Amino acid sequence: MRSSQEIREELRTWILAKAKRLEPETLTGTTALFEERHLRSVHLPELLLLIERLTGAPVDVENLQAGDFRDLDTIMLRFCGEGRPR
Amino acid sequence: MTPADLGALQRAGLTWFPSGQVALRGPLLRLAEACDGAFARLAAAFDADEERHPASLPADRLLRADYLRSFPHQATFPMRMVPEEANIEAFLDGRVLDGDGHVALAELSPVSDLLTPAACYHLFSAHEGEDLVGPLHLTTRNTCFRQEAEYVPLRRLWSFSMREIVCVGSKAEVEGFRQRVRACVDAFLQLIDLPIEWLTATDPFFQPQRNPKHLLQRLQPVKKEATYGGDLAIGSMNSHYDHFGVNFQISRDGEPAHSCCAAFGIERWLFAITDRFGTDPARWPALEDAAVQAAAMTMGARV
DSSP states (O other): OOOHHHHHHHHHHHHHHHOTTOOGGGOOTTOOTTTTTSSOGGGHHHHHHHHHHHHSSOOOGGGOOTTTTSSHHHHHHHHSOOOOOO | OOHHHHHHHHHTTEEEETTTEEEEOHHHHHHHHHHHHHHHHHHHTTTOEEEOOOSEEEHHHHHHTTHHHHOGGGOOOOOOBOOOHHHHHHHHHSOSBOTTSOBOOOSBOOOOEEEOSSTHHHHHHHTTTOEESSOEEEEEEEEEEOOOSSOBTTTBOSEEEEEEEEEEEOHHHHHHHHHHHHHHHHHHHHHTTOOOEEEEEOOOOSSGGGOHHHHHHHHSOOEEEEEETTTEEEEEEEEEETHHHHHTTOEETTEEOEEEEEEEEHHHHHHHHHHHHOSOGGGSOOHHHHHHHHHHHHHOOOO
16 A cells, blocks of 8 residues: 555656646645646546545545645545645 | 416517527517627726627637537537539429428538537637737627527527627736626626626536546636526636637737636526516616626726
8 A cells, every 4th residue: 555655756746747837846735736727627537547546445526526636735635635744 | 487477578578489599579679788788888898899700600610619529419500501503403392391390401511610609719719829918808799509408488598699708818817807807797786686696617518427627627616607596697707717728829928828708698687687677677777877887886997
């Protein structure tokens, strides 16, 4: 089972692979991934599958709420049981 | 809608066609024009340039906006018979119209246009490739066509009139517009005493559960509807982000432009106003005066 740090790193790597204009040093935990158009709707299905694979738990699409995928910190908090880093 | 309600609307100038269309005359036509006049006054507060566009637009334009893949179930297509004499003669030699009212068409020309599904698509198409030096404010009105599962007089129509006010510009310019136009509309609604709720909504995607655009709209809401009576959207505010800027190569400051529109379905306003104030024109609010006042209150406007 992956640690939350490992999950965060894998998500970061995936985001940077998709977000062509996003540099590693500018991707923080609070970078607005969709609002700032780094990711687009076409990326969502793959992101859902990735989260399910990394966490080993299904994502209940029907219960997703506005803002659940806003940024990396929110994704970790919502799906990976991680608190916001201080 | 009860038969009594429909009867009152008919006496005020409504003719209802079960195909999902209406004809207007008399008081209701004047009310429709007053509604559009009021929205045009709101648009003038933003110095929005008026544009007029045709009834249809090329399908490749709408494919670029992803309309055809997202809303194919609502699309309506203008068709023509192949304009060769022999083909037209074949049509005339046939039944022309069958007993069910269906036209017995001869060979059809290829279909390459759609009847306008939303007024603002024309604007993005018309401004394709522009490199903006400032925010672009536009307004337009068109007859729009959307196939629906059922039709209800003034509430859900196959063809209806839509007035839109659009801003294309930088992210900050568009967000500023969104806030100001929302304030303007709120002030207008308050002045005419028409109660609404702004509700978060998603667009009516085909098979939404299979469309990631629908999921993204749930996760990152882009649409607020001015909802009358709990279930009738009489207007909407739509944030497009850079969707049209990217797909129509409209740029601002070297980046794909952002855009936002305020849309008003005029026939639905007729329903809301007659539902609230009745069908006696003497009881209807002075819409254009209220729009001027609302713009002045919120914009210090030049109208």
